[in-house]
Amino acid sequence: MSKANVDLLQGTLDLLILKTLLPGPMHGWSISQRIQQLSEDVLQVQQGSLYPCLYRLEQQGWVAAEWGASENNRRAKYYRLTKLGRKQLESETENWNRLSAVVACILQTA
Amino acid sequence: MWWRSFWLRLRALFRKNRVERDLDDELRFHLEMQIEENIKRGMSSKAARHLALRTFGGIEQTKEECRETRGIRWLDELGRDLGYGIRMLRRSPGFTAAAVLTLALGIGANSAIFSVVYGVLLRPLPYRNPERLVALPGAPVYLNGSGLTPENLLDWKDQIHTLEQLALYNTMVGGVNLICAGVPERVDVTEVSINFFTTLGVQPGLGRMFLAEEGRSGRNDVVVVSHGLWQRRFGSDPNLIGQAVSLNGKSFTVIGVAPEGFAFPEGADVWLPVAGSAERVLRGATIYQVIGRLRPDASLKQARAELAAFLEAKVEALKLEHPGRTYITPTSPVVPFQDQLVKTVRKGLLVLFGAVGFVLLIGCVNVTNLLLARAGGKQKEIAIRAALGAGRFRLVRQLLIESLLLAAAGCALGILVACYGLRFLILAAPTEIPRLTEIHLDIWVLGFALGVSMLTGILVGLAPALHAARINLNAAFRGGISLGVGSRSGSLRHHLVVAEIALALILMVGAGLLIKSLLRLVQAGTGFNPQNVLSMAIDLPRSIYPQPSQRAAFYQRLLERMEKLPGVECAAATSNLPLGKTSAYFLVLFEAEGKPAEMKFSDRLAGEFTVSADYFRAMGIPLLRGRQFTQKDVEGAAPILIINQTMARRLWPDEDPIGRRLTVASETAPREIIGVVSDIRNWGPEQEPYMEIYQPGLSFLSAVAIRTSSDPLALVGALRKEVRAIDKNLPLYDVMTMEQRLSKSMAQRRFMLIMLVFFAGAALVLAAIGVYGVMAYAVNQRTHEIGVRIALGAQRKDVLRLVMQKGSILILLGVAIGMAVALVMTRAMASLLYGVSANDAETFIAIAVSLTVVALTAAYLPARRATRVDPIKALRCE
Numbered sequence: 001m002s003k004a005n006v007d008l009l010q011g012t013l014d015l016l017i018l019k020t021l022l023p024g025p026m027h028g029w030s031i032s033q034r035i036q037q038l039s040e041d042v043l044q045v046q047q048g049s050l051y052p053c054l055y056r057l058e059q060q061g062w063v064a065a066e067w068g069a070s071e072n073n074r075r076a077k078y079y080r081l082t083k084l085g086r087k088q089l090e091s092e093t094e095n096w097n098r099l100s101a102v103v104a105c106i107l108q109t110a
Numbered sequence: 111m112w113w114r115s116f117w118l119r120l121r122a123l124f125r126k127n128r129v130e131r132d133l134d135d136e137l138r139f140h141l142e143m144q145i146e147e148n149i150k151r152g153m154s155s156k157a158a159r160h161l162a163l164r165t166f167g168g169i170e171q172t173k174e175e176c177r178e179t180r181g182i183r184w185l186d187e188l189g190r191d192l193g194y195g196i197r198m199l200r201r202s203p204g205f206t207a208a209a210v211l212t213l214a215l216g217i218g219a220n221s222a223i224f225s226v227v228y229g230v231l232l233r234p235l236p237y238r239n240p241e242r243l244v245a246l247p248g249a250p251v252y253l254n255g256s257g258l259t260p261e262n263l264l265d266w267k268d269q270i271h272t273l274e275q276l277a278l279y280n281t282m283v284g285g286v287n288l289i290c291a292g293v294p295e296r297v298d299v300t301e302v303s304i305n306f307f308t309t310l311g312v313q314p315g316l317g318r319m320f321l322a323e324e325g326r327s328g329r330n331d332v333v334v335v336s337h338g339l340w341q342r343r344f345g346s347d348p349n350l351i352g353q354a355v356s357l358n359g360k361s362f363t364v365i366g367v368a369p370e371g372f373a374f375p376e377g378a379d380v381w382l383p384v385a386g387s388a389e390r391v392l393r394g395a396t397i398y399q400v401i402g403r404l405r406p407d408a409s410l411k412q413a414r415a416e417l418a419a420f421l422e423a424k425v426e427a428l429k430l431e432h433p434g435r436t437y438i439t440p441t442s443p444v445v446p447f448q449d450q451l452v453k454t455v456r457k458g459l460l461v462l463f464g465a466v467g468f469v470l471l472i473g474c475v476n477v478t479n480l481l482l483a484r485a486g487g488k489q490k491e492i493a494i495r496a497a498l499g500a501g502r503f504r505l506v507r508q509l510l511i512e513s514l515l516l517a518a519a520g521c522a523l524g525i526l527v528a529c530y531g532l533r534f535l536i537l538a539a540p541t542e543i544p545r546l547t548e549i550h551l552d553i554w555v556l557g558f559a560l561g562v563s564m565l566t567g568i569l570v571g572l573a574p575a576l577h578a579a580r581i582n583l584n585a586a587f588r589g590g591i592s593l594g595v596g597s598r599s600g601s602l603r604h605h606l607v608v609a610e611i612a613l614a615l616i617l618m619v620g621a622g623l624l625i626k627s628l629l630r631l632v633q634a635g636t637g638f639n640p641q642n643v644l645s646m647a648i649d650l651p652r653s654i655y656p657q658p659s660q661r662a663a664f665y666q667r668l669l670e671r672m673e674k675l676p677g678v679e680c681a682a683a684t685s686n687l688p689l690g691k692t693s694a695y696f697l698v699l700f701e702a703e704g705k706p707a708e709m710k711f712s713d714r715l716a717g718e719f720t721v722s723a724d725y726f727r728a729m730g731i732p733l734l735r736g737r738q739f740t741q742k743d744v745e746g747a748a749p750i751l752i753i754n755q756t757m758a759r760r761l762w763p764d765e766d767p768i769g770r771r772l773t774v775a776s777e778t779a780p781r782e783i784i785g786v787v788s789d790i791r792n793w794g795p796e797q798e799p800y801m802e803i804y805q806p807g808l809s810f811l812s813a814v815a816i817r818t819s820s821d822p823l824a825l826v827g828a829l830r831k832e833v834r835a836i837d838k839n840l841p842l843y844d845v846m847t848m849e850q851r852l853s854k855s856m857a858q859r860r861f862m863l864i865m866l867v868f869f870a871g872a873a874l875v876l877a878a879i880g881v882y883g884v885m886a887y888a889v890n891q892r893t894h895e896i897g898v899r900i901a902l903g904a905q906r907k908d909v910l911r912l913v914m915q916k917g918s919i920l921i922l923l924g925v926a927i928g929m930a931v932a933l934v935m936t937r938a939m940a941s942l943l944y945g946v947s948a949n950d951a952e953t954f955i956a957i958a959v960s961l962t963v964v965a966l967t968a969a970y971l972p973a974r975r976a977t978r979v980d981p982i983k984a985l986r987c988e
Contacts, residue, residue, distance in 0.1 A: 049172070077135075
């Protein structure tokens with residue numbers, strides 16, 4: 001598969017961020033690195049578009065932000081998943097799985 | 111979680127710097143990490159940086175998007191627009207001052223008039239459940255005087271089921287002498303039925319209100335005093351209850367004090383219970399007004415229906431008793447109380463309110479024109495904004511904010527104007543306006559001012575904003591003469607000027623019609639000669655002068671002494687003085703000899719005067735036929751009469767009434783008619799003359815009129831002395847010259863006229879300024895063109911004609927439209943006019959001509975400047 005710059009929809013980016021935060025709090029840069037890692041470099045998220053997304057997630061209460069010290073002792077803003085966010089992740093994952101199953105079904109039968 | 115988002119938004123709003131810095135730090139951190147990563151991969155620091163920035167995307171854009179999610183962007187923008195607007199306005203102080211001042215005066219005047227309209231017409235009366243109060247106009251006169259009287263008040267109330275209360279009050283608030291602890295004072299007294307206060311729902315401030323038994327004669331020697339009188343005269347003495355006071359010689363006990371601020375009917379200081387036909391404290395005819403309170407479950411319609419049926423039944427019963435008589439029944443027997451109270455001033459106030467609204471509109475037109483002219487000069491700036499990405503909506507919003515700022519400043523200043531204006535209005539207003547004391551600036555007026563300002567701001571700014579946002583980018587950047595823009599906004603400006611002129615014309619026509627009405631009134635006069643006549647009312651207390659002969663003797667002496675005074679041409683006394691506090695005369699039934707008894711009832715009522723010998727001479731009432739009373743007639747109370755012209759014409763149109771006989775009221779012997787005098791208008795020039803009869807006599811008089819050879823007021827002192835010489839305890843009251851009385855009777859009309867003339871004048875000035883401004887701007891725009899024409903040989907008058915052409919057409923158009931609209935609109939004020947039709951041609955033409963002249967002059971001034979344009983200078987400024 002060639003590297004493709006896929007323009008992700010907002011909703012899906014939300015989902016990805018939430019999933020990435022599941023193991024524990026991270027700052028913005030490591031989130032973008034992780035997403036890139038997990039997608040095996042297929043998804044090159046425009047790094048800038050990450051932040052407005054994070055802000056929105058914060059507004060909606062799915063993540064909480066805190067300032068802390070980074071690995072190299074620099075001031076960084078850490079995001080962690082909230083309980084609400086965890087719930088949202090579960091329901092969204094379910095939806096997404098269901099949707100992709102249906103789409104796959106339709107594509108197969110067509 | 112909404113509160114979380116709300117908290118974040120709030121934080122973003124108030125700790126903006128902090129939040130911005132955080133965002134900055136965060137993004138910088140990200141970039142640094144990315145750069146480090148890139149360097150680790152083996153790039154040079156410069157290349158690493160470039161790559162990091164590229165993969166990140168636009169930093170500023172990201173920041174903007176982050177800010178957007180915070181959701182307070184619009185507030186941010188608004189703040190910026192406001193700041194910008196304020197700066198722009200500060201940069202052109204002349205324009206700002208002119209606009210703000212115009213708006214302030216308009217908004218202020220409107221708010222002041224609205225205070226009056228609200229306080230008098232709209233605000234609910236300050237009584238319990240005021241919407242359930244009704245009035246029965248003319249009730250005592252129903253059924254030819256067999257209607258409602260204090261005696262049968264209770265009966266009526268019991269029989270009318272939709273009303274739970276029915277009360278009377280006497281609107282003739284008369285003066286009586288109050289003596290308490292030996293000190294006399296004149297106070298205003300009104301008679302009321304005992305349930306008067308309970309009907310209105312007024313609780314006593316001190317003591318109690320009337321009891322049921324106090325309505326009966328013999329038990330009704332109790333009074334309630336007003337709060338004001340209690341403070342003024344009795345020093346707020348809490349022990350006043352139970353004390354005795356003397357009113358016109360009769361003793362009364364004070365049983366209560368009314369609550370503060372209650373003074374209904376206007377000016378009443380003392381209320382006493384009316385007790386039927388028993389001894390009454392007040393002199394003069396009684397005009398009772400009837401008020402009632404609807405039952406909680408009854409509606410006005412039901413009450414009306416019931417009362418109509420009730421009266422029908424009574425009429426039937428009376429017809430059986432006295433067959434052949436006609437009875438008066440009113441068309442609308444029950445009306446809401448507030449309506450009845452403000453009936454006389456409602457129309458006038460609404461006309462004033464409309465007029466001041468017009469003035470504001472004209473002011474708005476001027477400010478709009480100013481803004482349009484200004485927008486013309488802003489094209490480059492707007493074009494740049496548009497190029498930088500400002501959407502059309504944003505542009506319009508920015509421009510609207512400017513006009514709203516102007517309106518806000520106008521509102522603030524306008525409220526100040528309204529404050530002072532209202533104070534002046536209340537002072538200058540004639541006291542006959544009901545509820546005058548209830549007018550003040552309150553929350554409703556402020557709300558009105560704010561609302562009007564907002565509407566004004568939007569109205570004034572919308573057209574220029576929409577127009578400016580339509581700027582053609584290319585044309586603007588090409589620079590040079592912006593003919594395209596000028597002509598489009600020009601036509602809007604022209605329409606506005608036409609509108610201005612039309613509005614001003616309508617206002618001026620209204621004022622003109624009122625002026626003519628007043629002139630006609632003054633011309634109509636009163637039938638008597640009010641010049642150089644001093645007059646006053648005298649009240650002889652029954653307790654001191656119980657016998658009619660004593661009263662006659664008093665007046666005899668007084669008149670004799672007064673005639674001897676230097677400067678007095680003749681002195682007379684009367685039972686009722688026109689235009690005075692004693693002007694209400696009795697209407698009496700008469701039977702004319704030789705006339706059928708089946709005459710219509712209303713043809714057999716006449717106003718009755720009792721006068722002394724020189725009355726007609728003193729009042730300057732011309733004698734038309736026969737002779738006047740002599741001293742002997744008066745002293746002997748001869749059975750004779752003088753009638754007025756209306757009566758003579760009505761009863762004996764083709765014959766000589768002299769020598770005919772009339773039987774008056776309950777008298778047994780008929781009286782002979784010995785003379786006919788000219789009609790007078792007892793209540794002022796607006797009244798149609800009634801039938802009136804004059805009897806000679808000295809015993810039932812209440813006022814004195816003295817014709818003087820020079821200034822009447824100079825004799826007031828001498829007059830007092832003479833009265834005191836006869837009876838030192840007798841105060842004079844209502845001392846005025848007849849001219850003063852006449853002037854007072856027209857006070858309301860005159861006041862309204864002054865206000866309307868003032869507004870019309872303001873409208874004229876504003877319209878003239880508007881015309882001048884538009885013309886000056888047009889000339890300015892065309893300077894280049896004019897320069898070319900002059901260079902090519904055009905004469906001054908050619909230039910003048912060129913420039914004035916458009917202007918004159920606009921002015922004439924405005925006048926024409928104004929006339930057409932005025933022809934329709936003045937019909938609404940027809941009831942305020944006297945002797946002038948609402949479409950009076952003379953007034954319309956005169957106003958149209960004067961407005962045209964003024965407007966043309968206003969247009970001419972800048973046009974004249976155009977003719978003096980130096981062609982070289984004009985051609986040079988490209």
